[in-house]
Amino acid sequence: MSASPAPDPSVRPLPPARRAKLIASLALAALIVWSLVTVGIEFDRILDLPRGLAHIFNRMFLENGPEWSFFPDAVGGMVESLQIAWVGTIIGAVLSLPMGLLGAKNVTGGVGSNVMRQVLNAIRAVPEVLLAVIIFIPIVGIGGTASAYAGTLAIGVHSIGTLGKLTAEVVEGIDPGPVEAARAVGGSPAQVQRWGVLPQVMPEIVAFWLYRFEINIRASAILGVVGAGGVGEALQQAMVFGRLERAGIIIIVIIVATILIDTASAWLRRRIIEGSGARRAMGDELAEPSLAGTGAARIDTDAG
């Protein structure tokens, strides 16, 4: 019955102990400072940075450039990049769908889904550029259509990893009711997937595919730097030979094309997730559709 004395109302409660947080913050700060000091940045070169950037910007866009006569070639290269991204995304989408289903615990279960998840993680761990450089360019070669071919395969394979993981995650979050119903009426495993699982997840998965396409455009625009086709090849040449006015027009083409397609794709994704027009009255013309609910926030972080 020894009730603890009532707290004095004039005294504020103490803030909760934060020692663990403090130690973690200090460790993080120490890691950052150590990296900053030992990574070997020459600080006088940072002072050169504004002048260097101004010089480059000037030569790219103001003084000599942009070289408008190269515009058709730049657009041609960008179109090839878009084609690489498109075909690569389709490869990734087609292969990731069954792999993602197999990687979902509520579809495969047990060891099978774990193994598939690890396979997807392994694929995801290697960036496209590395896949192109290390595997596909040595196999397919460079020059003519071979470069674009290597780039397409690199993008396709990397997309399998990210799309497969997201597909598995979405499938794990479905309502089990329709699956049970499909089983109860005697559906085969394939029929259960087709009528119980896919109708629930397809809108979100198609939105992922579109989002991946946007990311793959950025990836395919740079794959040319390592010789895997697209607009990056011309850009690499222009930078190496100091033809900055030509690099300027290529960069303009990349930025404009990327933003245009992002906008179109964002509109399509919103239609797919929200249906036609019904909930468009939410306001803000500027706002891109919120990705938080669709899981695309997760995929965006796989942009590398």
Add this chain to the structure above:
Amino acid sequence: MTAATIGQARGRPTRPRRSPWSLVGIGAFLAITWWAASREFGIGFDLVSVFTNLTRGASILAEFFPPNWAYLPRTFEPMLETFQMAVVASALGCGLALPVSFLASRVSTPNFPVLFANRTALNVVRALPDLLYALIFVAAVGIGPLPGILALIFFNIGVTAKLMSETVDGVDPGPIEAANAAGGNRTQVVRWAILPQVLPNYVAYSLYVFELNIRASAVLGIVGAGGIGNNINTARKFFQYDNLSVILIEIFVFVFVIELVSIWLRRRLV
């Protein structure tokens, strides 16, 4: 009345009609795919050559084995540089992205011209890939880890600010109203009403960005921007596939370990 309605409802209900737009969509999808993959207009992609290449590829892939483990010690230093570049760039990039994301959200920046300018700038920053930034910064300050870090910072601002500004858009307006009612100015509202709501997301995004940076910084060296990519470039130029496989395995293990640590941290923090 009702009996007639029920009588009519015999048999299966009719299928809802397909919107003509879905047919247009499917047609457009097939047309674009044919155009992109065709030999005449596109990249000349066909499934037959996948198989011919696979058979050819087997002999080249055989050169990756056995990995030249004697090469491993020489990769430690550039690998450490890659790690340090990722750490520095994540810290600076995510740090800079925080104020930028508040300036790019309707909730914290009601001033339309400022909001519009920030979002447009962010779209441009996001449109350029990391390797392209690396090319530009190598031209501006020369080779080494510095241009790599700068490239990653821009890449990080694009990713983090985009995710964060959307999170800020979705915060609970209650605390903001309360802070306004108590007479807080714009900075105080952001500090006391918005920041506490979005901080867990910010930590999660920053960890993701760090993972991204590990992978991205591994390839930046290919254009001379420091780290292990430099070794990749050398090995591929001299067809040292046994060295390449060592680097590949190393990156693989490294990314995997970082991801495990990151997942563990995220679970503890968020």
